[in-house]
Amino acid sequence: MSINAEPLRKILQLEGEKGYLDSAVIGGLDRFLSRWTGQAVQSVTSPQLLRQFERLKLVNSNYASLTKQQRKEWVNKVFAFLPELERVEAGKVEVKPPQEKKEEEVTPPPVSRRRPAAKKRRAASGSIDSPITTLKGVSTTLAAKFKRLGVETVRDLLYFFPHRHLDYSQRKHISQLTEGEEQTIIANVWETKVVMPGGRRSTEAIVGDETGNVRVLWFNNPYLVKQLPTNSRVVLSGRVGLFNGRLVFESPEWELLEDKELVHTGRLVPLYSLTQGLHPRQVRKLMKEVVDQWAWQVEDFLPAELRQRCNLFELPQAIAQAHYPENEAAKDRARVSLAFDELFILQLGVLARKREWQEGQPGNSFNIKTPVLDAFLSSLPFELTAAQQKVLGEILADLKEPKPMSRLLQGEVGSGKTVVATAALLVGAASDYQGAFMAPTEILAEQHFANVCQLLSRAGEQVSEEENLRRYSGLLSRPLTVALLIGGMNQARKQEIQQLILSGDIDIIIGTHALIQKEVEFKRLGLAVVDEQHRFGVTQRSALRQKGFNPHVLVMTATPIPRTLALTLYGDLDLSVIDELPPGRQVVKTKWLKPAQRDSAYAFLRKQVAEGHQAFIICPLVEESEAIEAKAAVAEYERLSQEVFPDLSLGLIHGRMSVAEKDEVMHHFRSAELDILVSTPVVEVGIDVPNATVMLVESADRFGLSQLHQFRGRVGRGEEQSYCMLLAQNPSEIGRERLDLIGKIYDGFQLAEEDLRLRGPGEFFGTRQSGLPDLRMAKLSDVALLELARDEAIRLFGKDPTLKKPEHRLLAKELARVWQKGGEWS
Numbered sequence: 001m002s003i004n005a006e007p008l009r010k011i012l013q014l015e016g017e018k019g020y021l022d023s024a025v026i027g028g029l030d031r032f033l034s035r036w037t038g039q040a041v042q043s044v045t046s047p048q049l050l051r052q053f054e055r056l057k058l059v060n061s062n063y064a065s066l067t068k069q070q071r072k073e074w075v076n077k078v079f080a081f082l083p084e085l086e087r088v089e090a091g092k093v094e095v096k097p098p099q100e101k102k103e104e105e106v107t108p109p110p111v112s113r114r115r116p117a118a119k120k121r122r123a124a125s126g127s128i129d130s131p132i133t134t135l136k137g138v139s140t141t142l143a144a145k146f147k148r149l150g151v152e153t154v155r156d157l158l159y160f161f162p163h164r165h166l167d168y169s170q171r172k173h174i175s176q177l178t179e180g181e182e183q184t185i186i187a188n189v190w191e192t193k194v195v196m197p198g199g200r201r202s203t204e205a206i207v208g209d210e211t212g213n214v215r216v217l218w219f220n221n222p223y224l225v226k227q228l229p230t231n232s233r234v235v236l237s238g239r240v241g242l243f244n245g246r247l248v249f250e251s252p253e254w255e256l257l258e259d260k261e262l263v264h265t266g267r268l269v270p271l272y273s274l275t276q277g278l279h280p281r282q283v284r285k286l287m288k289e290v291v292d293q294w295a296w297q298v299e300d301f302l303p304a305e306l307r308q309r310c311n312l313f314e315l316p317q318a319i320a321q322a323h324y325p326e327n328e329a330a331k332d333r334a335r336v337s338l339a340f341d342e343l344f345i346l347q348l349g350v351l352a353r354k355r356e357w358q359e360g361q362p363g364n365s366f367n368i369k370t371p372v373l374d375a376f377l378s379s380l381p382f383e384l385t386a387a388q389q390k391v392l393g394e395i396l397a398d399l400k401e402p403k404p405m406s407r408l409l410q411g412e413v414g415s416g417k418t419v420v421a422t423a424a425l426l427v428g429a430a431s432d433y434q435g436a437f438m439a440p441t442e443i444l445a446e447q448h449f450a451n452v453c454q455l456l457s458r459a460g461e462q463v464s465e466e467e468n469l470r471r472y473s474g475l476l477s478r479p480l481t482v483a484l485l486i487g488g489m490n491q492a493r494k495q496e497i498q499q500l501i502l503s504g505d506i507d508i509i510i511g512t513h514a515l516i517q518k519e520v521e522f523k524r525l526g527l528a529v530v531d532e533q534h535r536f537g538v539t540q541r542s543a544l545r546q547k548g549f550n551p552h553v554l555v556m557t558a559t560p561i562p563r564t565l566a567l568t569l570y571g572d573l574d575l576s577v578i579d580e581l582p583p584g585r586q587v588v589k590t591k592w593l594k595p596a597q598r599d600s601a602y603a604f605l606r607k608q609v610a611e612g613h614q615a616f617i618i619c620p621l622v623e624e625s626e627a628i629e630a631k632a633a634v635a636e637y638e639r640l641s642q643e644v645f646p647d648l649s650l651g652l653i654h655g656r657m658s659v660a661e662k663d664e665v666m667h668h669f670r671s672a673e674l675d676i677l678v679s680t681p682v683v684e685v686g687i688d689v690p691n692a693t694v695m696l697v698e699s700a701d702r703f704g705l706s707q708l709h710q711f712r713g714r715v716g717r718g719e720e721q722s723y724c725m726l727l728a729q730n731p732s733e734i735g736r737e738r739l740d741l742i743g744k745i746y747d748g749f750q751l752a753e754e755d756l757r758l759r760g761p762g763e764f765f766g767t768r769q770s771g772l773p774d775l776r777m778a779k780l781s782d783v784a785l786l787e788l789a790r791d792e793a794i795r796l797f798g799k800d801p802t803l804k805k806p807e808h809r810l811l812a813k814e815l816a817r818v819w820q821k822g823g824e825w826s
């Protein structure tokens, strides 16, 4: 139970003799100190002493950065502290709680006191990655309860942060107490007894200070009588109520005032999210011990210079202050420090992957100065918008490089992404590379095929039309060949097309993700365009690479992803945004209707149909299963066709139908044989039917803003004014807020930000996506912090791309640890 200060004393002496040049130990004084202090604090039980350690900066010292004069002063201060440390520690055995179980550890035999005790303590403590059962007082039963909270090791426990703090820091005298507030007093216990208000055995105490007395009642808890002896000093924190005209403390948190730091009262007190069988007081007490003893041993992996520049706490301090903050400011700074760590490691991870992707294997450099591009652009019936031009420029700049592009293109439905992608594919073909255009569904693949062919048909001359294949002359020195490959087509034709791809005869192949990744062998794949609803991550990209190609990759998404999420989920991609719609696009008038207005909604729909337009009706979301959802949709379809619109022709589409069935219905709708298309929300139909002018969404309050916005993007694609009507039975408060916002905001990005705010990141994509990083402290609203973390990560990689420098050793270790655990994040 003591500290060997001798080595430190010697080193400091030598340091003085050598003129404070930080040359007394190899590796510098800071490193020595962190080791010495790390061991020393394990034996320190007194909080006062620990604070002294901190004050003297023995913990996380920064000796190297001091001036000579400062070093001298500091060394002298530490010298003065050492005897005090040895004296106090040797005699301070009784500081520990009296009912300590391991008696022999508390009062070791007087002879050979030092060493064995210290050894024992260290042996008992083990490493920070040991299971929590190595902690004193943690049984396997308790450990099992923590396991349910995801806490298995000491490190997990240190990172098990409170979800909030109670502010019990406002100390009052008894005479200053006011009703209804959280307050803290320090008082003498005059008397305690068991009372029976409402038939419940409870503890009543009368406590007092120099300004007066107050009654305290712990309802339904008679046990405190024994724990609060008369004349003991007690700290009480909690609400004060009024009872029979007199102030009463109502079941306050309490603790005896001893020579220890307060844990439950009189400060910012942490509240942990607990599971059954874990009690707040028990957990707080354990956490305090663990934080005091172990936080100092967490290795700070951030380079010191970076930590200083960003004004962050040292990691041990950040952890300690996140649990038991000295004040609000320290609590906030602790959160920011820990959040930065998370985001920084995350960014290092995604950037490392990007590097690996771009430098692991050479890519293909395209010749972007090709006449085909100009011919294509000038053949378009419109000018590219400024945003399209900018994005195309960014893409072309990537394509001409020999390292593979990895770029995310965001743009709302109808913002003109397909045109830009087609231009990129053409440039690839002009350089004799094949391009793949992948869609999430077969319907969309077909639509892309139709769109691309239509765009090309203006620039080139179509020379042949075979099943699912087109050739255009006049663009390249040979005919440019475009083909569609989907599961639904006939087997023989599929094989023919696969053969043509392998022989290099097809320049642009359009299909679904699955087909292109799994079944197709290319001759010379140079560019993969991925139109995605969800994610096309590292795994998918490496699948392509394993086929021997290192293509440029362009991921396109119509879901406006808030910047924080984009940088987190797609941090390894460069970001391009088309933030402008082609001119003349109309706003889809959106209105939230009351249940009583259902009939007028149907009437409005009928009127639009009478004017020759078409309509969508989106059925409610059924979370349980696709089967139930489909069943509900069938019932709704029947009700609508028989009772509401018996004179119109209706079609139905749901997720349980085969691709062929869906295609057939879609075909009928597109050719206007159907007036109304009833659809489940799963079929987030990415279809282009300009004649559809009205959409009715059932149970609209259950959808996220981004999803509603996607829905209404299905109408308003033609010249006519279009409408979106939202029905909701009994919207919750958040539901109401969403319905209000969707009628007011027409900008997808702004809606996405609102969505994120209202729903949180987990649900942002409609379903909980696996692979979202486990962020405990960072919030997706921490935009500035995220940008800072990203900038710092880029800067660090600039200096030390492989993290091989000694000062980055710990960082490399932490990166490996987190990413191994976090798995596939992008």
Ligand code: ADP
Pocket: 382, 383, 384, 385, 388, 411, 412, 413, 414, 415, 416, 417, 418, 419, 420, 451, 558, 582, 583
């Ligand atoms: P996205 O793929 O982003 O949903 P598309 O590329 O399919 O959008 O474009 C939607 C429609 O707008 C298409 O009919 C397309 O021809 C047209 N379009 C694209 N760019 C422009 C533009 N700059 N001006 C006018 N119309 C455009």
Ligand code: MG
Pocket: 413, 414, 417, 418
């Ligand atoms: Mg599109």
